[in-house]
Amino acid sequence: MTDLRTNFAGIELRNPVLLASGTCGYGEELAPFLDLSRLGGIVTKTITPEPRAGNAPPRIVETAAGMLNSIGLQNPGLQGFIVDKWPYLAALDTKIIVNIAAPTAALHAEMAARLDDVEGIAGIEVNISSPNMKDGGMLFGCSPTASNEVIAAVRAATRLPVIAKLTPNVTDIAAIARAVVDGGADGIAMINTLLGMAVDWRTRKPILGNITGGLSGPAIKPVALALLWKVHQAVDVPIMGLGGITSAEDALEFLVTGATAVQVGTATFIEPGGAADIVAGIESHCAAAGISRVGELVGTLGV
Amino acid sequence: MNEPSPPAIDVQVRVVATTEVAEAFFQTRLQVPDTTIRPGQFVQLRPRSQQSVYPFLRIPLSVAAVDVQQQTIDVLYEQVGPKTTALRHIAAGDEVGFLGPLGNHFPMPDPGADPVAVPVLVGGGIGVPPLIYFGTSLRSHGHEPILLVGARSANKHLPDRLLEPASADVRRASDDGTLGHAGFVTGLLQKALDEPLSSPIVYTCGPHGMMAAVARLCAEREVPCFASLEEYMACGFGVCVGCVVERANKESLPSPYGHYARVCLDGPIFDARQIVW
Numbered sequence: 234m235t236d237l238r239t240n241f242a243g244i245e246l247r248n249p250v251l252l253a254s255g256t257c258g259y260g261e262e263l264a265p266f267l268d269l270s271r272l273g274g275i276v277t278k279t280i281t282p283e284p285r286a287g288n289a290p291p292r293i294v295e296t297a298a299g300m301l302n303s304i305g306l307q308n309p310g311l312q313g314f315i316v317d318k319w320p321y322l323a324a325l326d327t328k329i330i331v332n333i334a335a336p337t338a339a340l341h342a343e344m345a346a347r348l349d350d351v352e353g354i355a356g357i358e359v360n361i362s363s364p365n366m367k368d369g370g371m372l373f374g375c376s377p378t379a380s381n382e383v384i385a386a387v388r389a390a391t392r393l394p395v396i397a398k399l400t401p402n403v404t405d406i407a408a409i410a411r412a413v414v415d416g417g418a419d420g421i422a423m424i425n426t427l428l429g430m431a432v433d434w435r436t437r438k439p440i441l442g443n444i445t446g447g448l449s450g451p452a453i454k455p456v457a458l459a460l461l462w463k464v465h466q467a468v469d470v471p472i473m474g475l476g477g478i479t480s481a482e483d484a485l486e487f488l489v490t491g492a493t494a495v496q497v498g499t500a501t502f503i504e505p506g507g508a509a510d511i512v513a514g515i516e517s518h519c520a521a522a523g524i525s526r527v528g529e530l531v532g533t534l535g536v
Numbered sequence: 537m538n539e540p541s542p543p544a545i546d547v548q549v550r551v552v553a554t555t556e557v558a559e560a561f562f563q564t565r566l567q568v569p570d571t572t573i574r575p576g577q578f579v580q581l582r583p584r585s586q587q588s589v590y591p592f593l594r595i596p597l598s599v600a601a602v603d604v605q606q607q608t609i610d611v612l613y614e615q616v617g618p619k620t621t622a623l624r625h626i627a628a629g630d631e632v633g634f635l636g637p638l639g640n641h642f643p644m645p646d647p648g649a650d651p652v653a654v655p656v657l658v659g660g661g662i663g664v665p666p667l668i669y670f671g672t673s674l675r676s677h678g679h680e681p682i683l684l685v686g687a688r689s690a691n692k693h694l695p696d697r698l699l700e701p702a703s704a705d706v707r708r709a710s711d712d713g714t715l716g717h718a719g720f721v722t723g724l725l726q727k728a729l730d731e732p733l734s735s736p737i738v739y740t741c742g743p744h745g746m747m748a749a750v751a752r753l754c755a756e757r758e759v760p761c762f763a764s765l766e767e768y769m770a771c772g773f774g775v776c777v778g779c780v781v782e783r784a785n786k787e788s789l790p791s792p793y794g795h796y797a798r799v800c801l802d803g804p805i806f807d808a809r810q811i812v813w
Binding site: 254256257258261262263265266278284285286287289290291292293294296297298299300302304307308310313440450451454478480499501502503504505506 | 543544546583586587589590591592593635684706767768769770772773774775776777778779780781782791792793795799801
């Protein structure tokens with residue numbers, strides 16, 4: 234038996250496998266297919282200060298070994314989340330990390346302060362990386378200064394662990410990582426989706442209603458690993474690795490490269506119960522390799 | 537309109553047989569553990585091994601027929617891309633990933649109405665399959681549905697033997713005039729609604745433009761119309777919020793959060809008046 238318990242920035246996780254924001258809603262729709270108590274935790278779909286309708290369809294298109302999405306953060310807003318979504322999540326036997334996004338640093342801080350009063354939230358993940366938000370998201374995450382300001386504002390407004398979710402769509406992700414750590418981030422989640430586009434040459438139109446979207450799925454795993462390796466060398470805070478994980482072996486590759494925990498994202502769309510299989514797979518692979526604590530693997534990549 | 541639907545299951549099922557039923561149209565019969573599926577519901581199939589990543593997403597297909605005795609269901613599809621190609625090539629006896637049943641279902645005409653409404657099913661191309669199962673179910677409940685079927689050409693029309701269980705009154709249209717009414721299936725609908733039918737109720741599934749025309753005709757004549765929609769879909773059970781359709785009555789909603797409905801979970805069947813065509 235391998236001990237899978239993982240401490241991530243003060244959050245005690247049953248195991249290092251969480252569901253990624255935007256791929257598990259607010260938990261409820263997945264419950265018929267997946268025993269959520271088998272996971273380390275779930276990260277909610279992004280909430281914003283006010284409710285958002287999201288982008289015009291089409292919002293989804295399949296690409297080679299992955300997909301593009303341009304959902305546009307359709308969500309019930311902070312108040313709607315607390316009233317309608319939180320009671321279900323609060324009753325789950327797993328750690329709940331709430332993902333937030335807002336158009337300004339001050340509004341991020343207001344959201345964090347409000348969530349600080351909600352009993353049972355394990356942490357806040359700050360989405361400074363959505364490619365589908367014209368008034369925030371990646372706008373912040375592409376600038377070290379703006380990233381630092383948003384994270385510092387959130388850090389000052391809450392007692393909860395603060396996790397900055399980074400975009401891969403930057404020149405120097407290590408600089409962004411250092412900026413969020415300077416701002417007080419307790420951890421980093423990476424990567425969000427890669428900016429992408431699909432085109433129909435016959436109609437000479439983009440397929441997505443929003444023209445561009447975010448690429449996810451196995452296609453982006455090598456990109457995620459390379460960026461994880463860079464960030465792991467640049468900062469000392471724990472990292473949640475994500476990007477194209479569909480199997481236990483994928484997850485183990487992220488751990489070895491420097492992730493303390495991993496998030497399963499797009500894979501859940503195809504295998505709604507898959508994250509629990511990944512937990513079981515990590516345990517059996519570790520046991521077979523004689524690893525007594527999963528944490529022993531973290532950042533052991535020899536280069 | 538939503539009676540509780542049976543719970544969805546995530547399993548591997550066996551392909552019994554795949555046969556070509558019209559040009560590039562295939563029928564795949566699947567051995568399933570539970571045939572409790574309501575007409576209009578769909579399944580998400582994964583025509584690849586779990587370890588492979590191509591084709592990546594599942595393929596959503598509505599159920600065209602259910603055989604309770606044999607414990608099988610049929611899906612009907614046109615071979616158009618990698619997923620339908622992969623599905624048609626799965627050998628009899630081999631497995632395919634099965635997630636379902638998903639979504640809501642066609643609402644039955646009100647049995648207490650006087651007179652009871654006459655169901656008119658309007659299908660186009662790859663939209664015909666769910667209407668076959670629904671028509672079959674309507675007949676088993678004592679209704680006599682009219683089935684209007686449109687296709688590009690005679691060789692794209694499903695054979696009589698597949699449509700007969702759904703209706704004793706099948707009327708066909710083809711875009712190129714090679715079978716039945718020359719023109720769109722909406723021409724057949726117009727004629728049907730001109731007949732002295734006692735209170736028709738329309739159910740439709742097909743290409744977006746066709747359904748929009750059907751919805752418009754029904755709205756003009758104040759005939760109830762339910763449409764089974766299709767959108768690019770990732771998960772099929774509501775988490776990704778990708779397969780959305782714009783709601784028509786936005787002003788009455790409490791927040792913008794509800795402006796888009798999920799085809800997979802809030803649908804695929806919608807009252808045609810409640811969405812933006």
